[in-house]
Structure formats: C-alpha cells, structure tokens
Amino acid sequence: MKLLLIIVCVGLLSTTLLACRSIIVPPGKTQNKFSFGIIADCQYHNEEGSGVRKYAKSKEKLESCVTHFNSLDLTYIIHLGDFIDRDYESFDVVVPIYNKLKMPKYHVLGNHDFSVSDDMNEKVPRKMGMSSSYYDFEVKGWRFIVLNGNDISFHAYPKYSKEYNFASTYYIQNKVSSPKWNGAIGEEQMVWLKKKLEKATKKNEKVIVYCHFPVYPENIHNLWNAHEVIALLENYPVVKGYVNGHNHKGNYGFKNGIHYLTFKGMVDTKETAYGIVMIFTDYIEVLGYGREVNRILKISD
Structure with missing residues (x-):
C-alpha cells in the first residue's frame, strides 16, 4: 500500500509540475502578460504511415495536447495548418478533439x-470552424494576423x-x-495585410503574423512570393x-527586427511536438x- 501511495504521489507531482511549467517565472524575470498554445501540422489520417510520419498517431497526440492545454491558463490556441493529411472524412476525427x-x-x-x-474544397474552412480564410484578432496590445498562403494555389x-x-499562369509567368x-498570398490579401499593419502601427500594437508557409530563411517550403x-x-x-508550420523539421531566422x-510538425514523431508561447514586455x-525546442526571442519597441 505504501509503494502504491508513493507511485500515485509521484505521478501527481509530475503532472502538477508539467501543468505549472508555463506559469513559473524564474528569478529576475517579469511576469508574462499572457500565454497561448501553438500546434503545427497535426496532419491526421487513419493510415499508420511510414518512416517518421505517423499519421494515425496524431489523434492520440492531439488528444494529449488538448488535455494539457486545458489544464493551463492560456489565452488562446492556434493550429498552423495541415490539420489533416488527406480525405475530408479525416476532419471528423480531429475537429471534435480540437473543439474540446x-x-x-x-x-x-x-x-x-x-x-x-x-467538390469538397470550398467546404474546408467552414468544416474547420473558420468564417474567413484570413483574419486577425487582438490580445492585450498585440495584433495577431492570420494569412492564407493558399490564396494562389494548385491545392x-x-x-x-x-x-x-x-x-498555373502565375507560377509560369513569375518563374516560380x-x-x-x-x-x-494574392494581391487582395496583400492590400488587406498592409491596411492591418497600418492600423496596428497607429494603435501602437505589436504584431505577430501567422501563415502555414514560411517566408524566411530561404527554404524549399517557402511561399512563392x-x-x-x-x-x-x-x-x-x-x-x-512571423510564425508558421509546413516544414516539419522546424526552422528559425532573424532579419531586420523580425523573428x-x-x-x-506534430505528425513527424513517435512522441509529440507543440509549444506554449509566453509574451513578456521585451521578449x-x-x-x-516533445521535440519542439525552447527559445527566448528578444523584442524591441
């Protein structure tokens, strides 16, 4: 009985420490303004998959991630694209989990x-609970802008x-x-993005841009434009x-004040991959x- 009690206590302690990880502030650091969760490339399909890509396992990985997020005081959660690998029916498995x-x-x-x-292409955004393919929202003086990198697309x-x-014409004429x-990103969406950035500037909001496709550093996965x-x-x-998914190996670059x-990608591992982002005044x-790495990203006014 004592052994069982010790095991249970250790398990509860481990769970508590994991849940508190995102709200414990190390000495010398100021309290964070807010925190949120990020997942990239769940990419579920009922096929087992081969190599590093474990499509079917994404269901249990997403379930575990959602349970963890729900145990924390997070402002919001965002998934960075490729919620499924293929087949419209795959949404019926992962959408209810995410909606928890x-x-x-x-x-x-x-x-x-x-x-x-x-015949199902145009139904995808609504199936995912999206009223628009690109949009923005504000949290405590930060503007989050969500782009649709499939604006001009073969998919x-x-x-x-x-x-x-x-x-097809765009791809050929621009020698992509x-x-x-x-x-x-299409012309209309670029105009919209510019207006959002101008508005954020006038309101003195800091901005993070989300897209599925990277733009920097140079990479085979980057947006055409x-x-x-x-x-x-x-x-x-x-x-x-500028925060994205698509390249399952992950990547990082810093250029002219922008991280x-x-x-x-969550799909490319037996373990898992996701992150919690904490916003502080200057970083x-x-x-x-899982295999997602810890980072400190300095920011300036």
Whole structure:
C-alpha cells in the first residue's frame, strides 16, 4: 500500500509540475502578460504511415495536447495548418478533439487541408470552424494576423477551375522555383495585410503574423512570393514575429527586427511536438514540448 501511495504521489507531482511549467517565472524575470498554445501540422489520417510520419498517431497526440492545454491558463490556441493529411472524412476525427479546448481556438489553412475531393474544397474552412480564410484578432496590445498562403494555389481549388488556372499562369509567368505544393498570398490579401499593419502601427500594437508557409530563411517550403511578403512586413517596425508550420523539421531566422519561427510538425514523431508561447514586455519565450525546442526571442519597441 505504501509503494502504491508513493507511485500515485509521484505521478501527481509530475503532472502538477508539467501543468505549472508555463506559469513559473524564474528569478529576475517579469511576469508574462499572457500565454497561448501553438500546434503545427497535426496532419491526421487513419493510415499508420511510414518512416517518421505517423499519421494515425496524431489523434492520440492531439488528444494529449488538448488535455494539457486545458489544464493551463492560456489565452488562446492556434493550429498552423495541415490539420489533416488527406480525405475530408479525416476532419471528423480531429475537429471534435480540437473543439474540446476551453479557450478560444483558431486555425491557419494548410495545403494538406485541401487534399480532399474537388467538390469538397470550398467546404474546408467552414468544416474547420473558420468564417474567413484570413483574419486577425487582438490580445492585450498585440495584433495577431492570420494569412492564407493558399490564396494562389494548385491545392485549394478544383482542378482546371478559374482559380487553378490562375495559379498555373502565375507560377509560369513569375518563374516560380518553389514546389507546386506551396502557394502565394494574392494581391487582395496583400492590400488587406498592409491596411492591418497600418492600423496596428497607429494603435501602437505589436504584431505577430501567422501563415502555414514560411517566408524566411530561404527554404524549399517557402511561399512563392515570400520576398514580397517580407518586404511588406519590414516596412512596419511593429511586426515582431512571423510564425508558421509546413516544414516539419522546424526552422528559425532573424532579419531586420523580425523573428521568423517555424514550429516542428506534430505528425513527424513517435512522441509529440507543440509549444506554449509566453509574451513578456521585451521578449517572447517559447516552451517546447516533445521535440519542439525552447527559445527566448528578444523584442524591441
């Protein structure tokens, strides 16, 4: 009985410490303003998968992650795209799990989210609970801008549709060297982004931009018009970070005051991968779980 009691106590202590990890402030650090959770590339499918890619295991990994998030005081959760690997029916497995989150929850659209039959493409955003494919929201003086990198895409529209043909023309005329499974931000969305950045500047808000596709450092996974997006972001010093998924290995770069952070894919591991982000006055702290790494990202006014 004593042995059983010790085991139970140790287990409870471990769980408590894990739950408190994101709210314990080390000596010398100021209390964080708020914290939120990030997941990238759950990419569920009922196929077991091969190599490092474990599609079916994403269900239990997502369940565990949601349980952990619900035990913490987090402002919101965001998934950075590729919620499924393929097949519209895959949403029926992971959407109910994600919807168990007790706090506000958001999605970014990924290329694999549109790996469904052509007649189901336009239903994907609504299935994921999205009223718009790109949008923004504010938390305590921070503006979070969610982009749709499938705006110009071979994946997001029925084959040979007007939008598909436009993507084909764009790809050829711009001599895009990035693979066709990436995409681009369209002109209308770029205008919208500029207006949001101008508004954030006037309100003295700090900005983090979310997208499924990276833009920096140079990488095979980057948006087709990555340089155009970077040029726009760098015009606004209020932009402190650009956060994405897509490259399951993860990545990081810093350029002209902006942190470019790629979260590791949850699907590519027997373990898991997700993070908790803590916003402080002059830095951002990332607490990595599973194979996601810890980071301290300095920010300036």
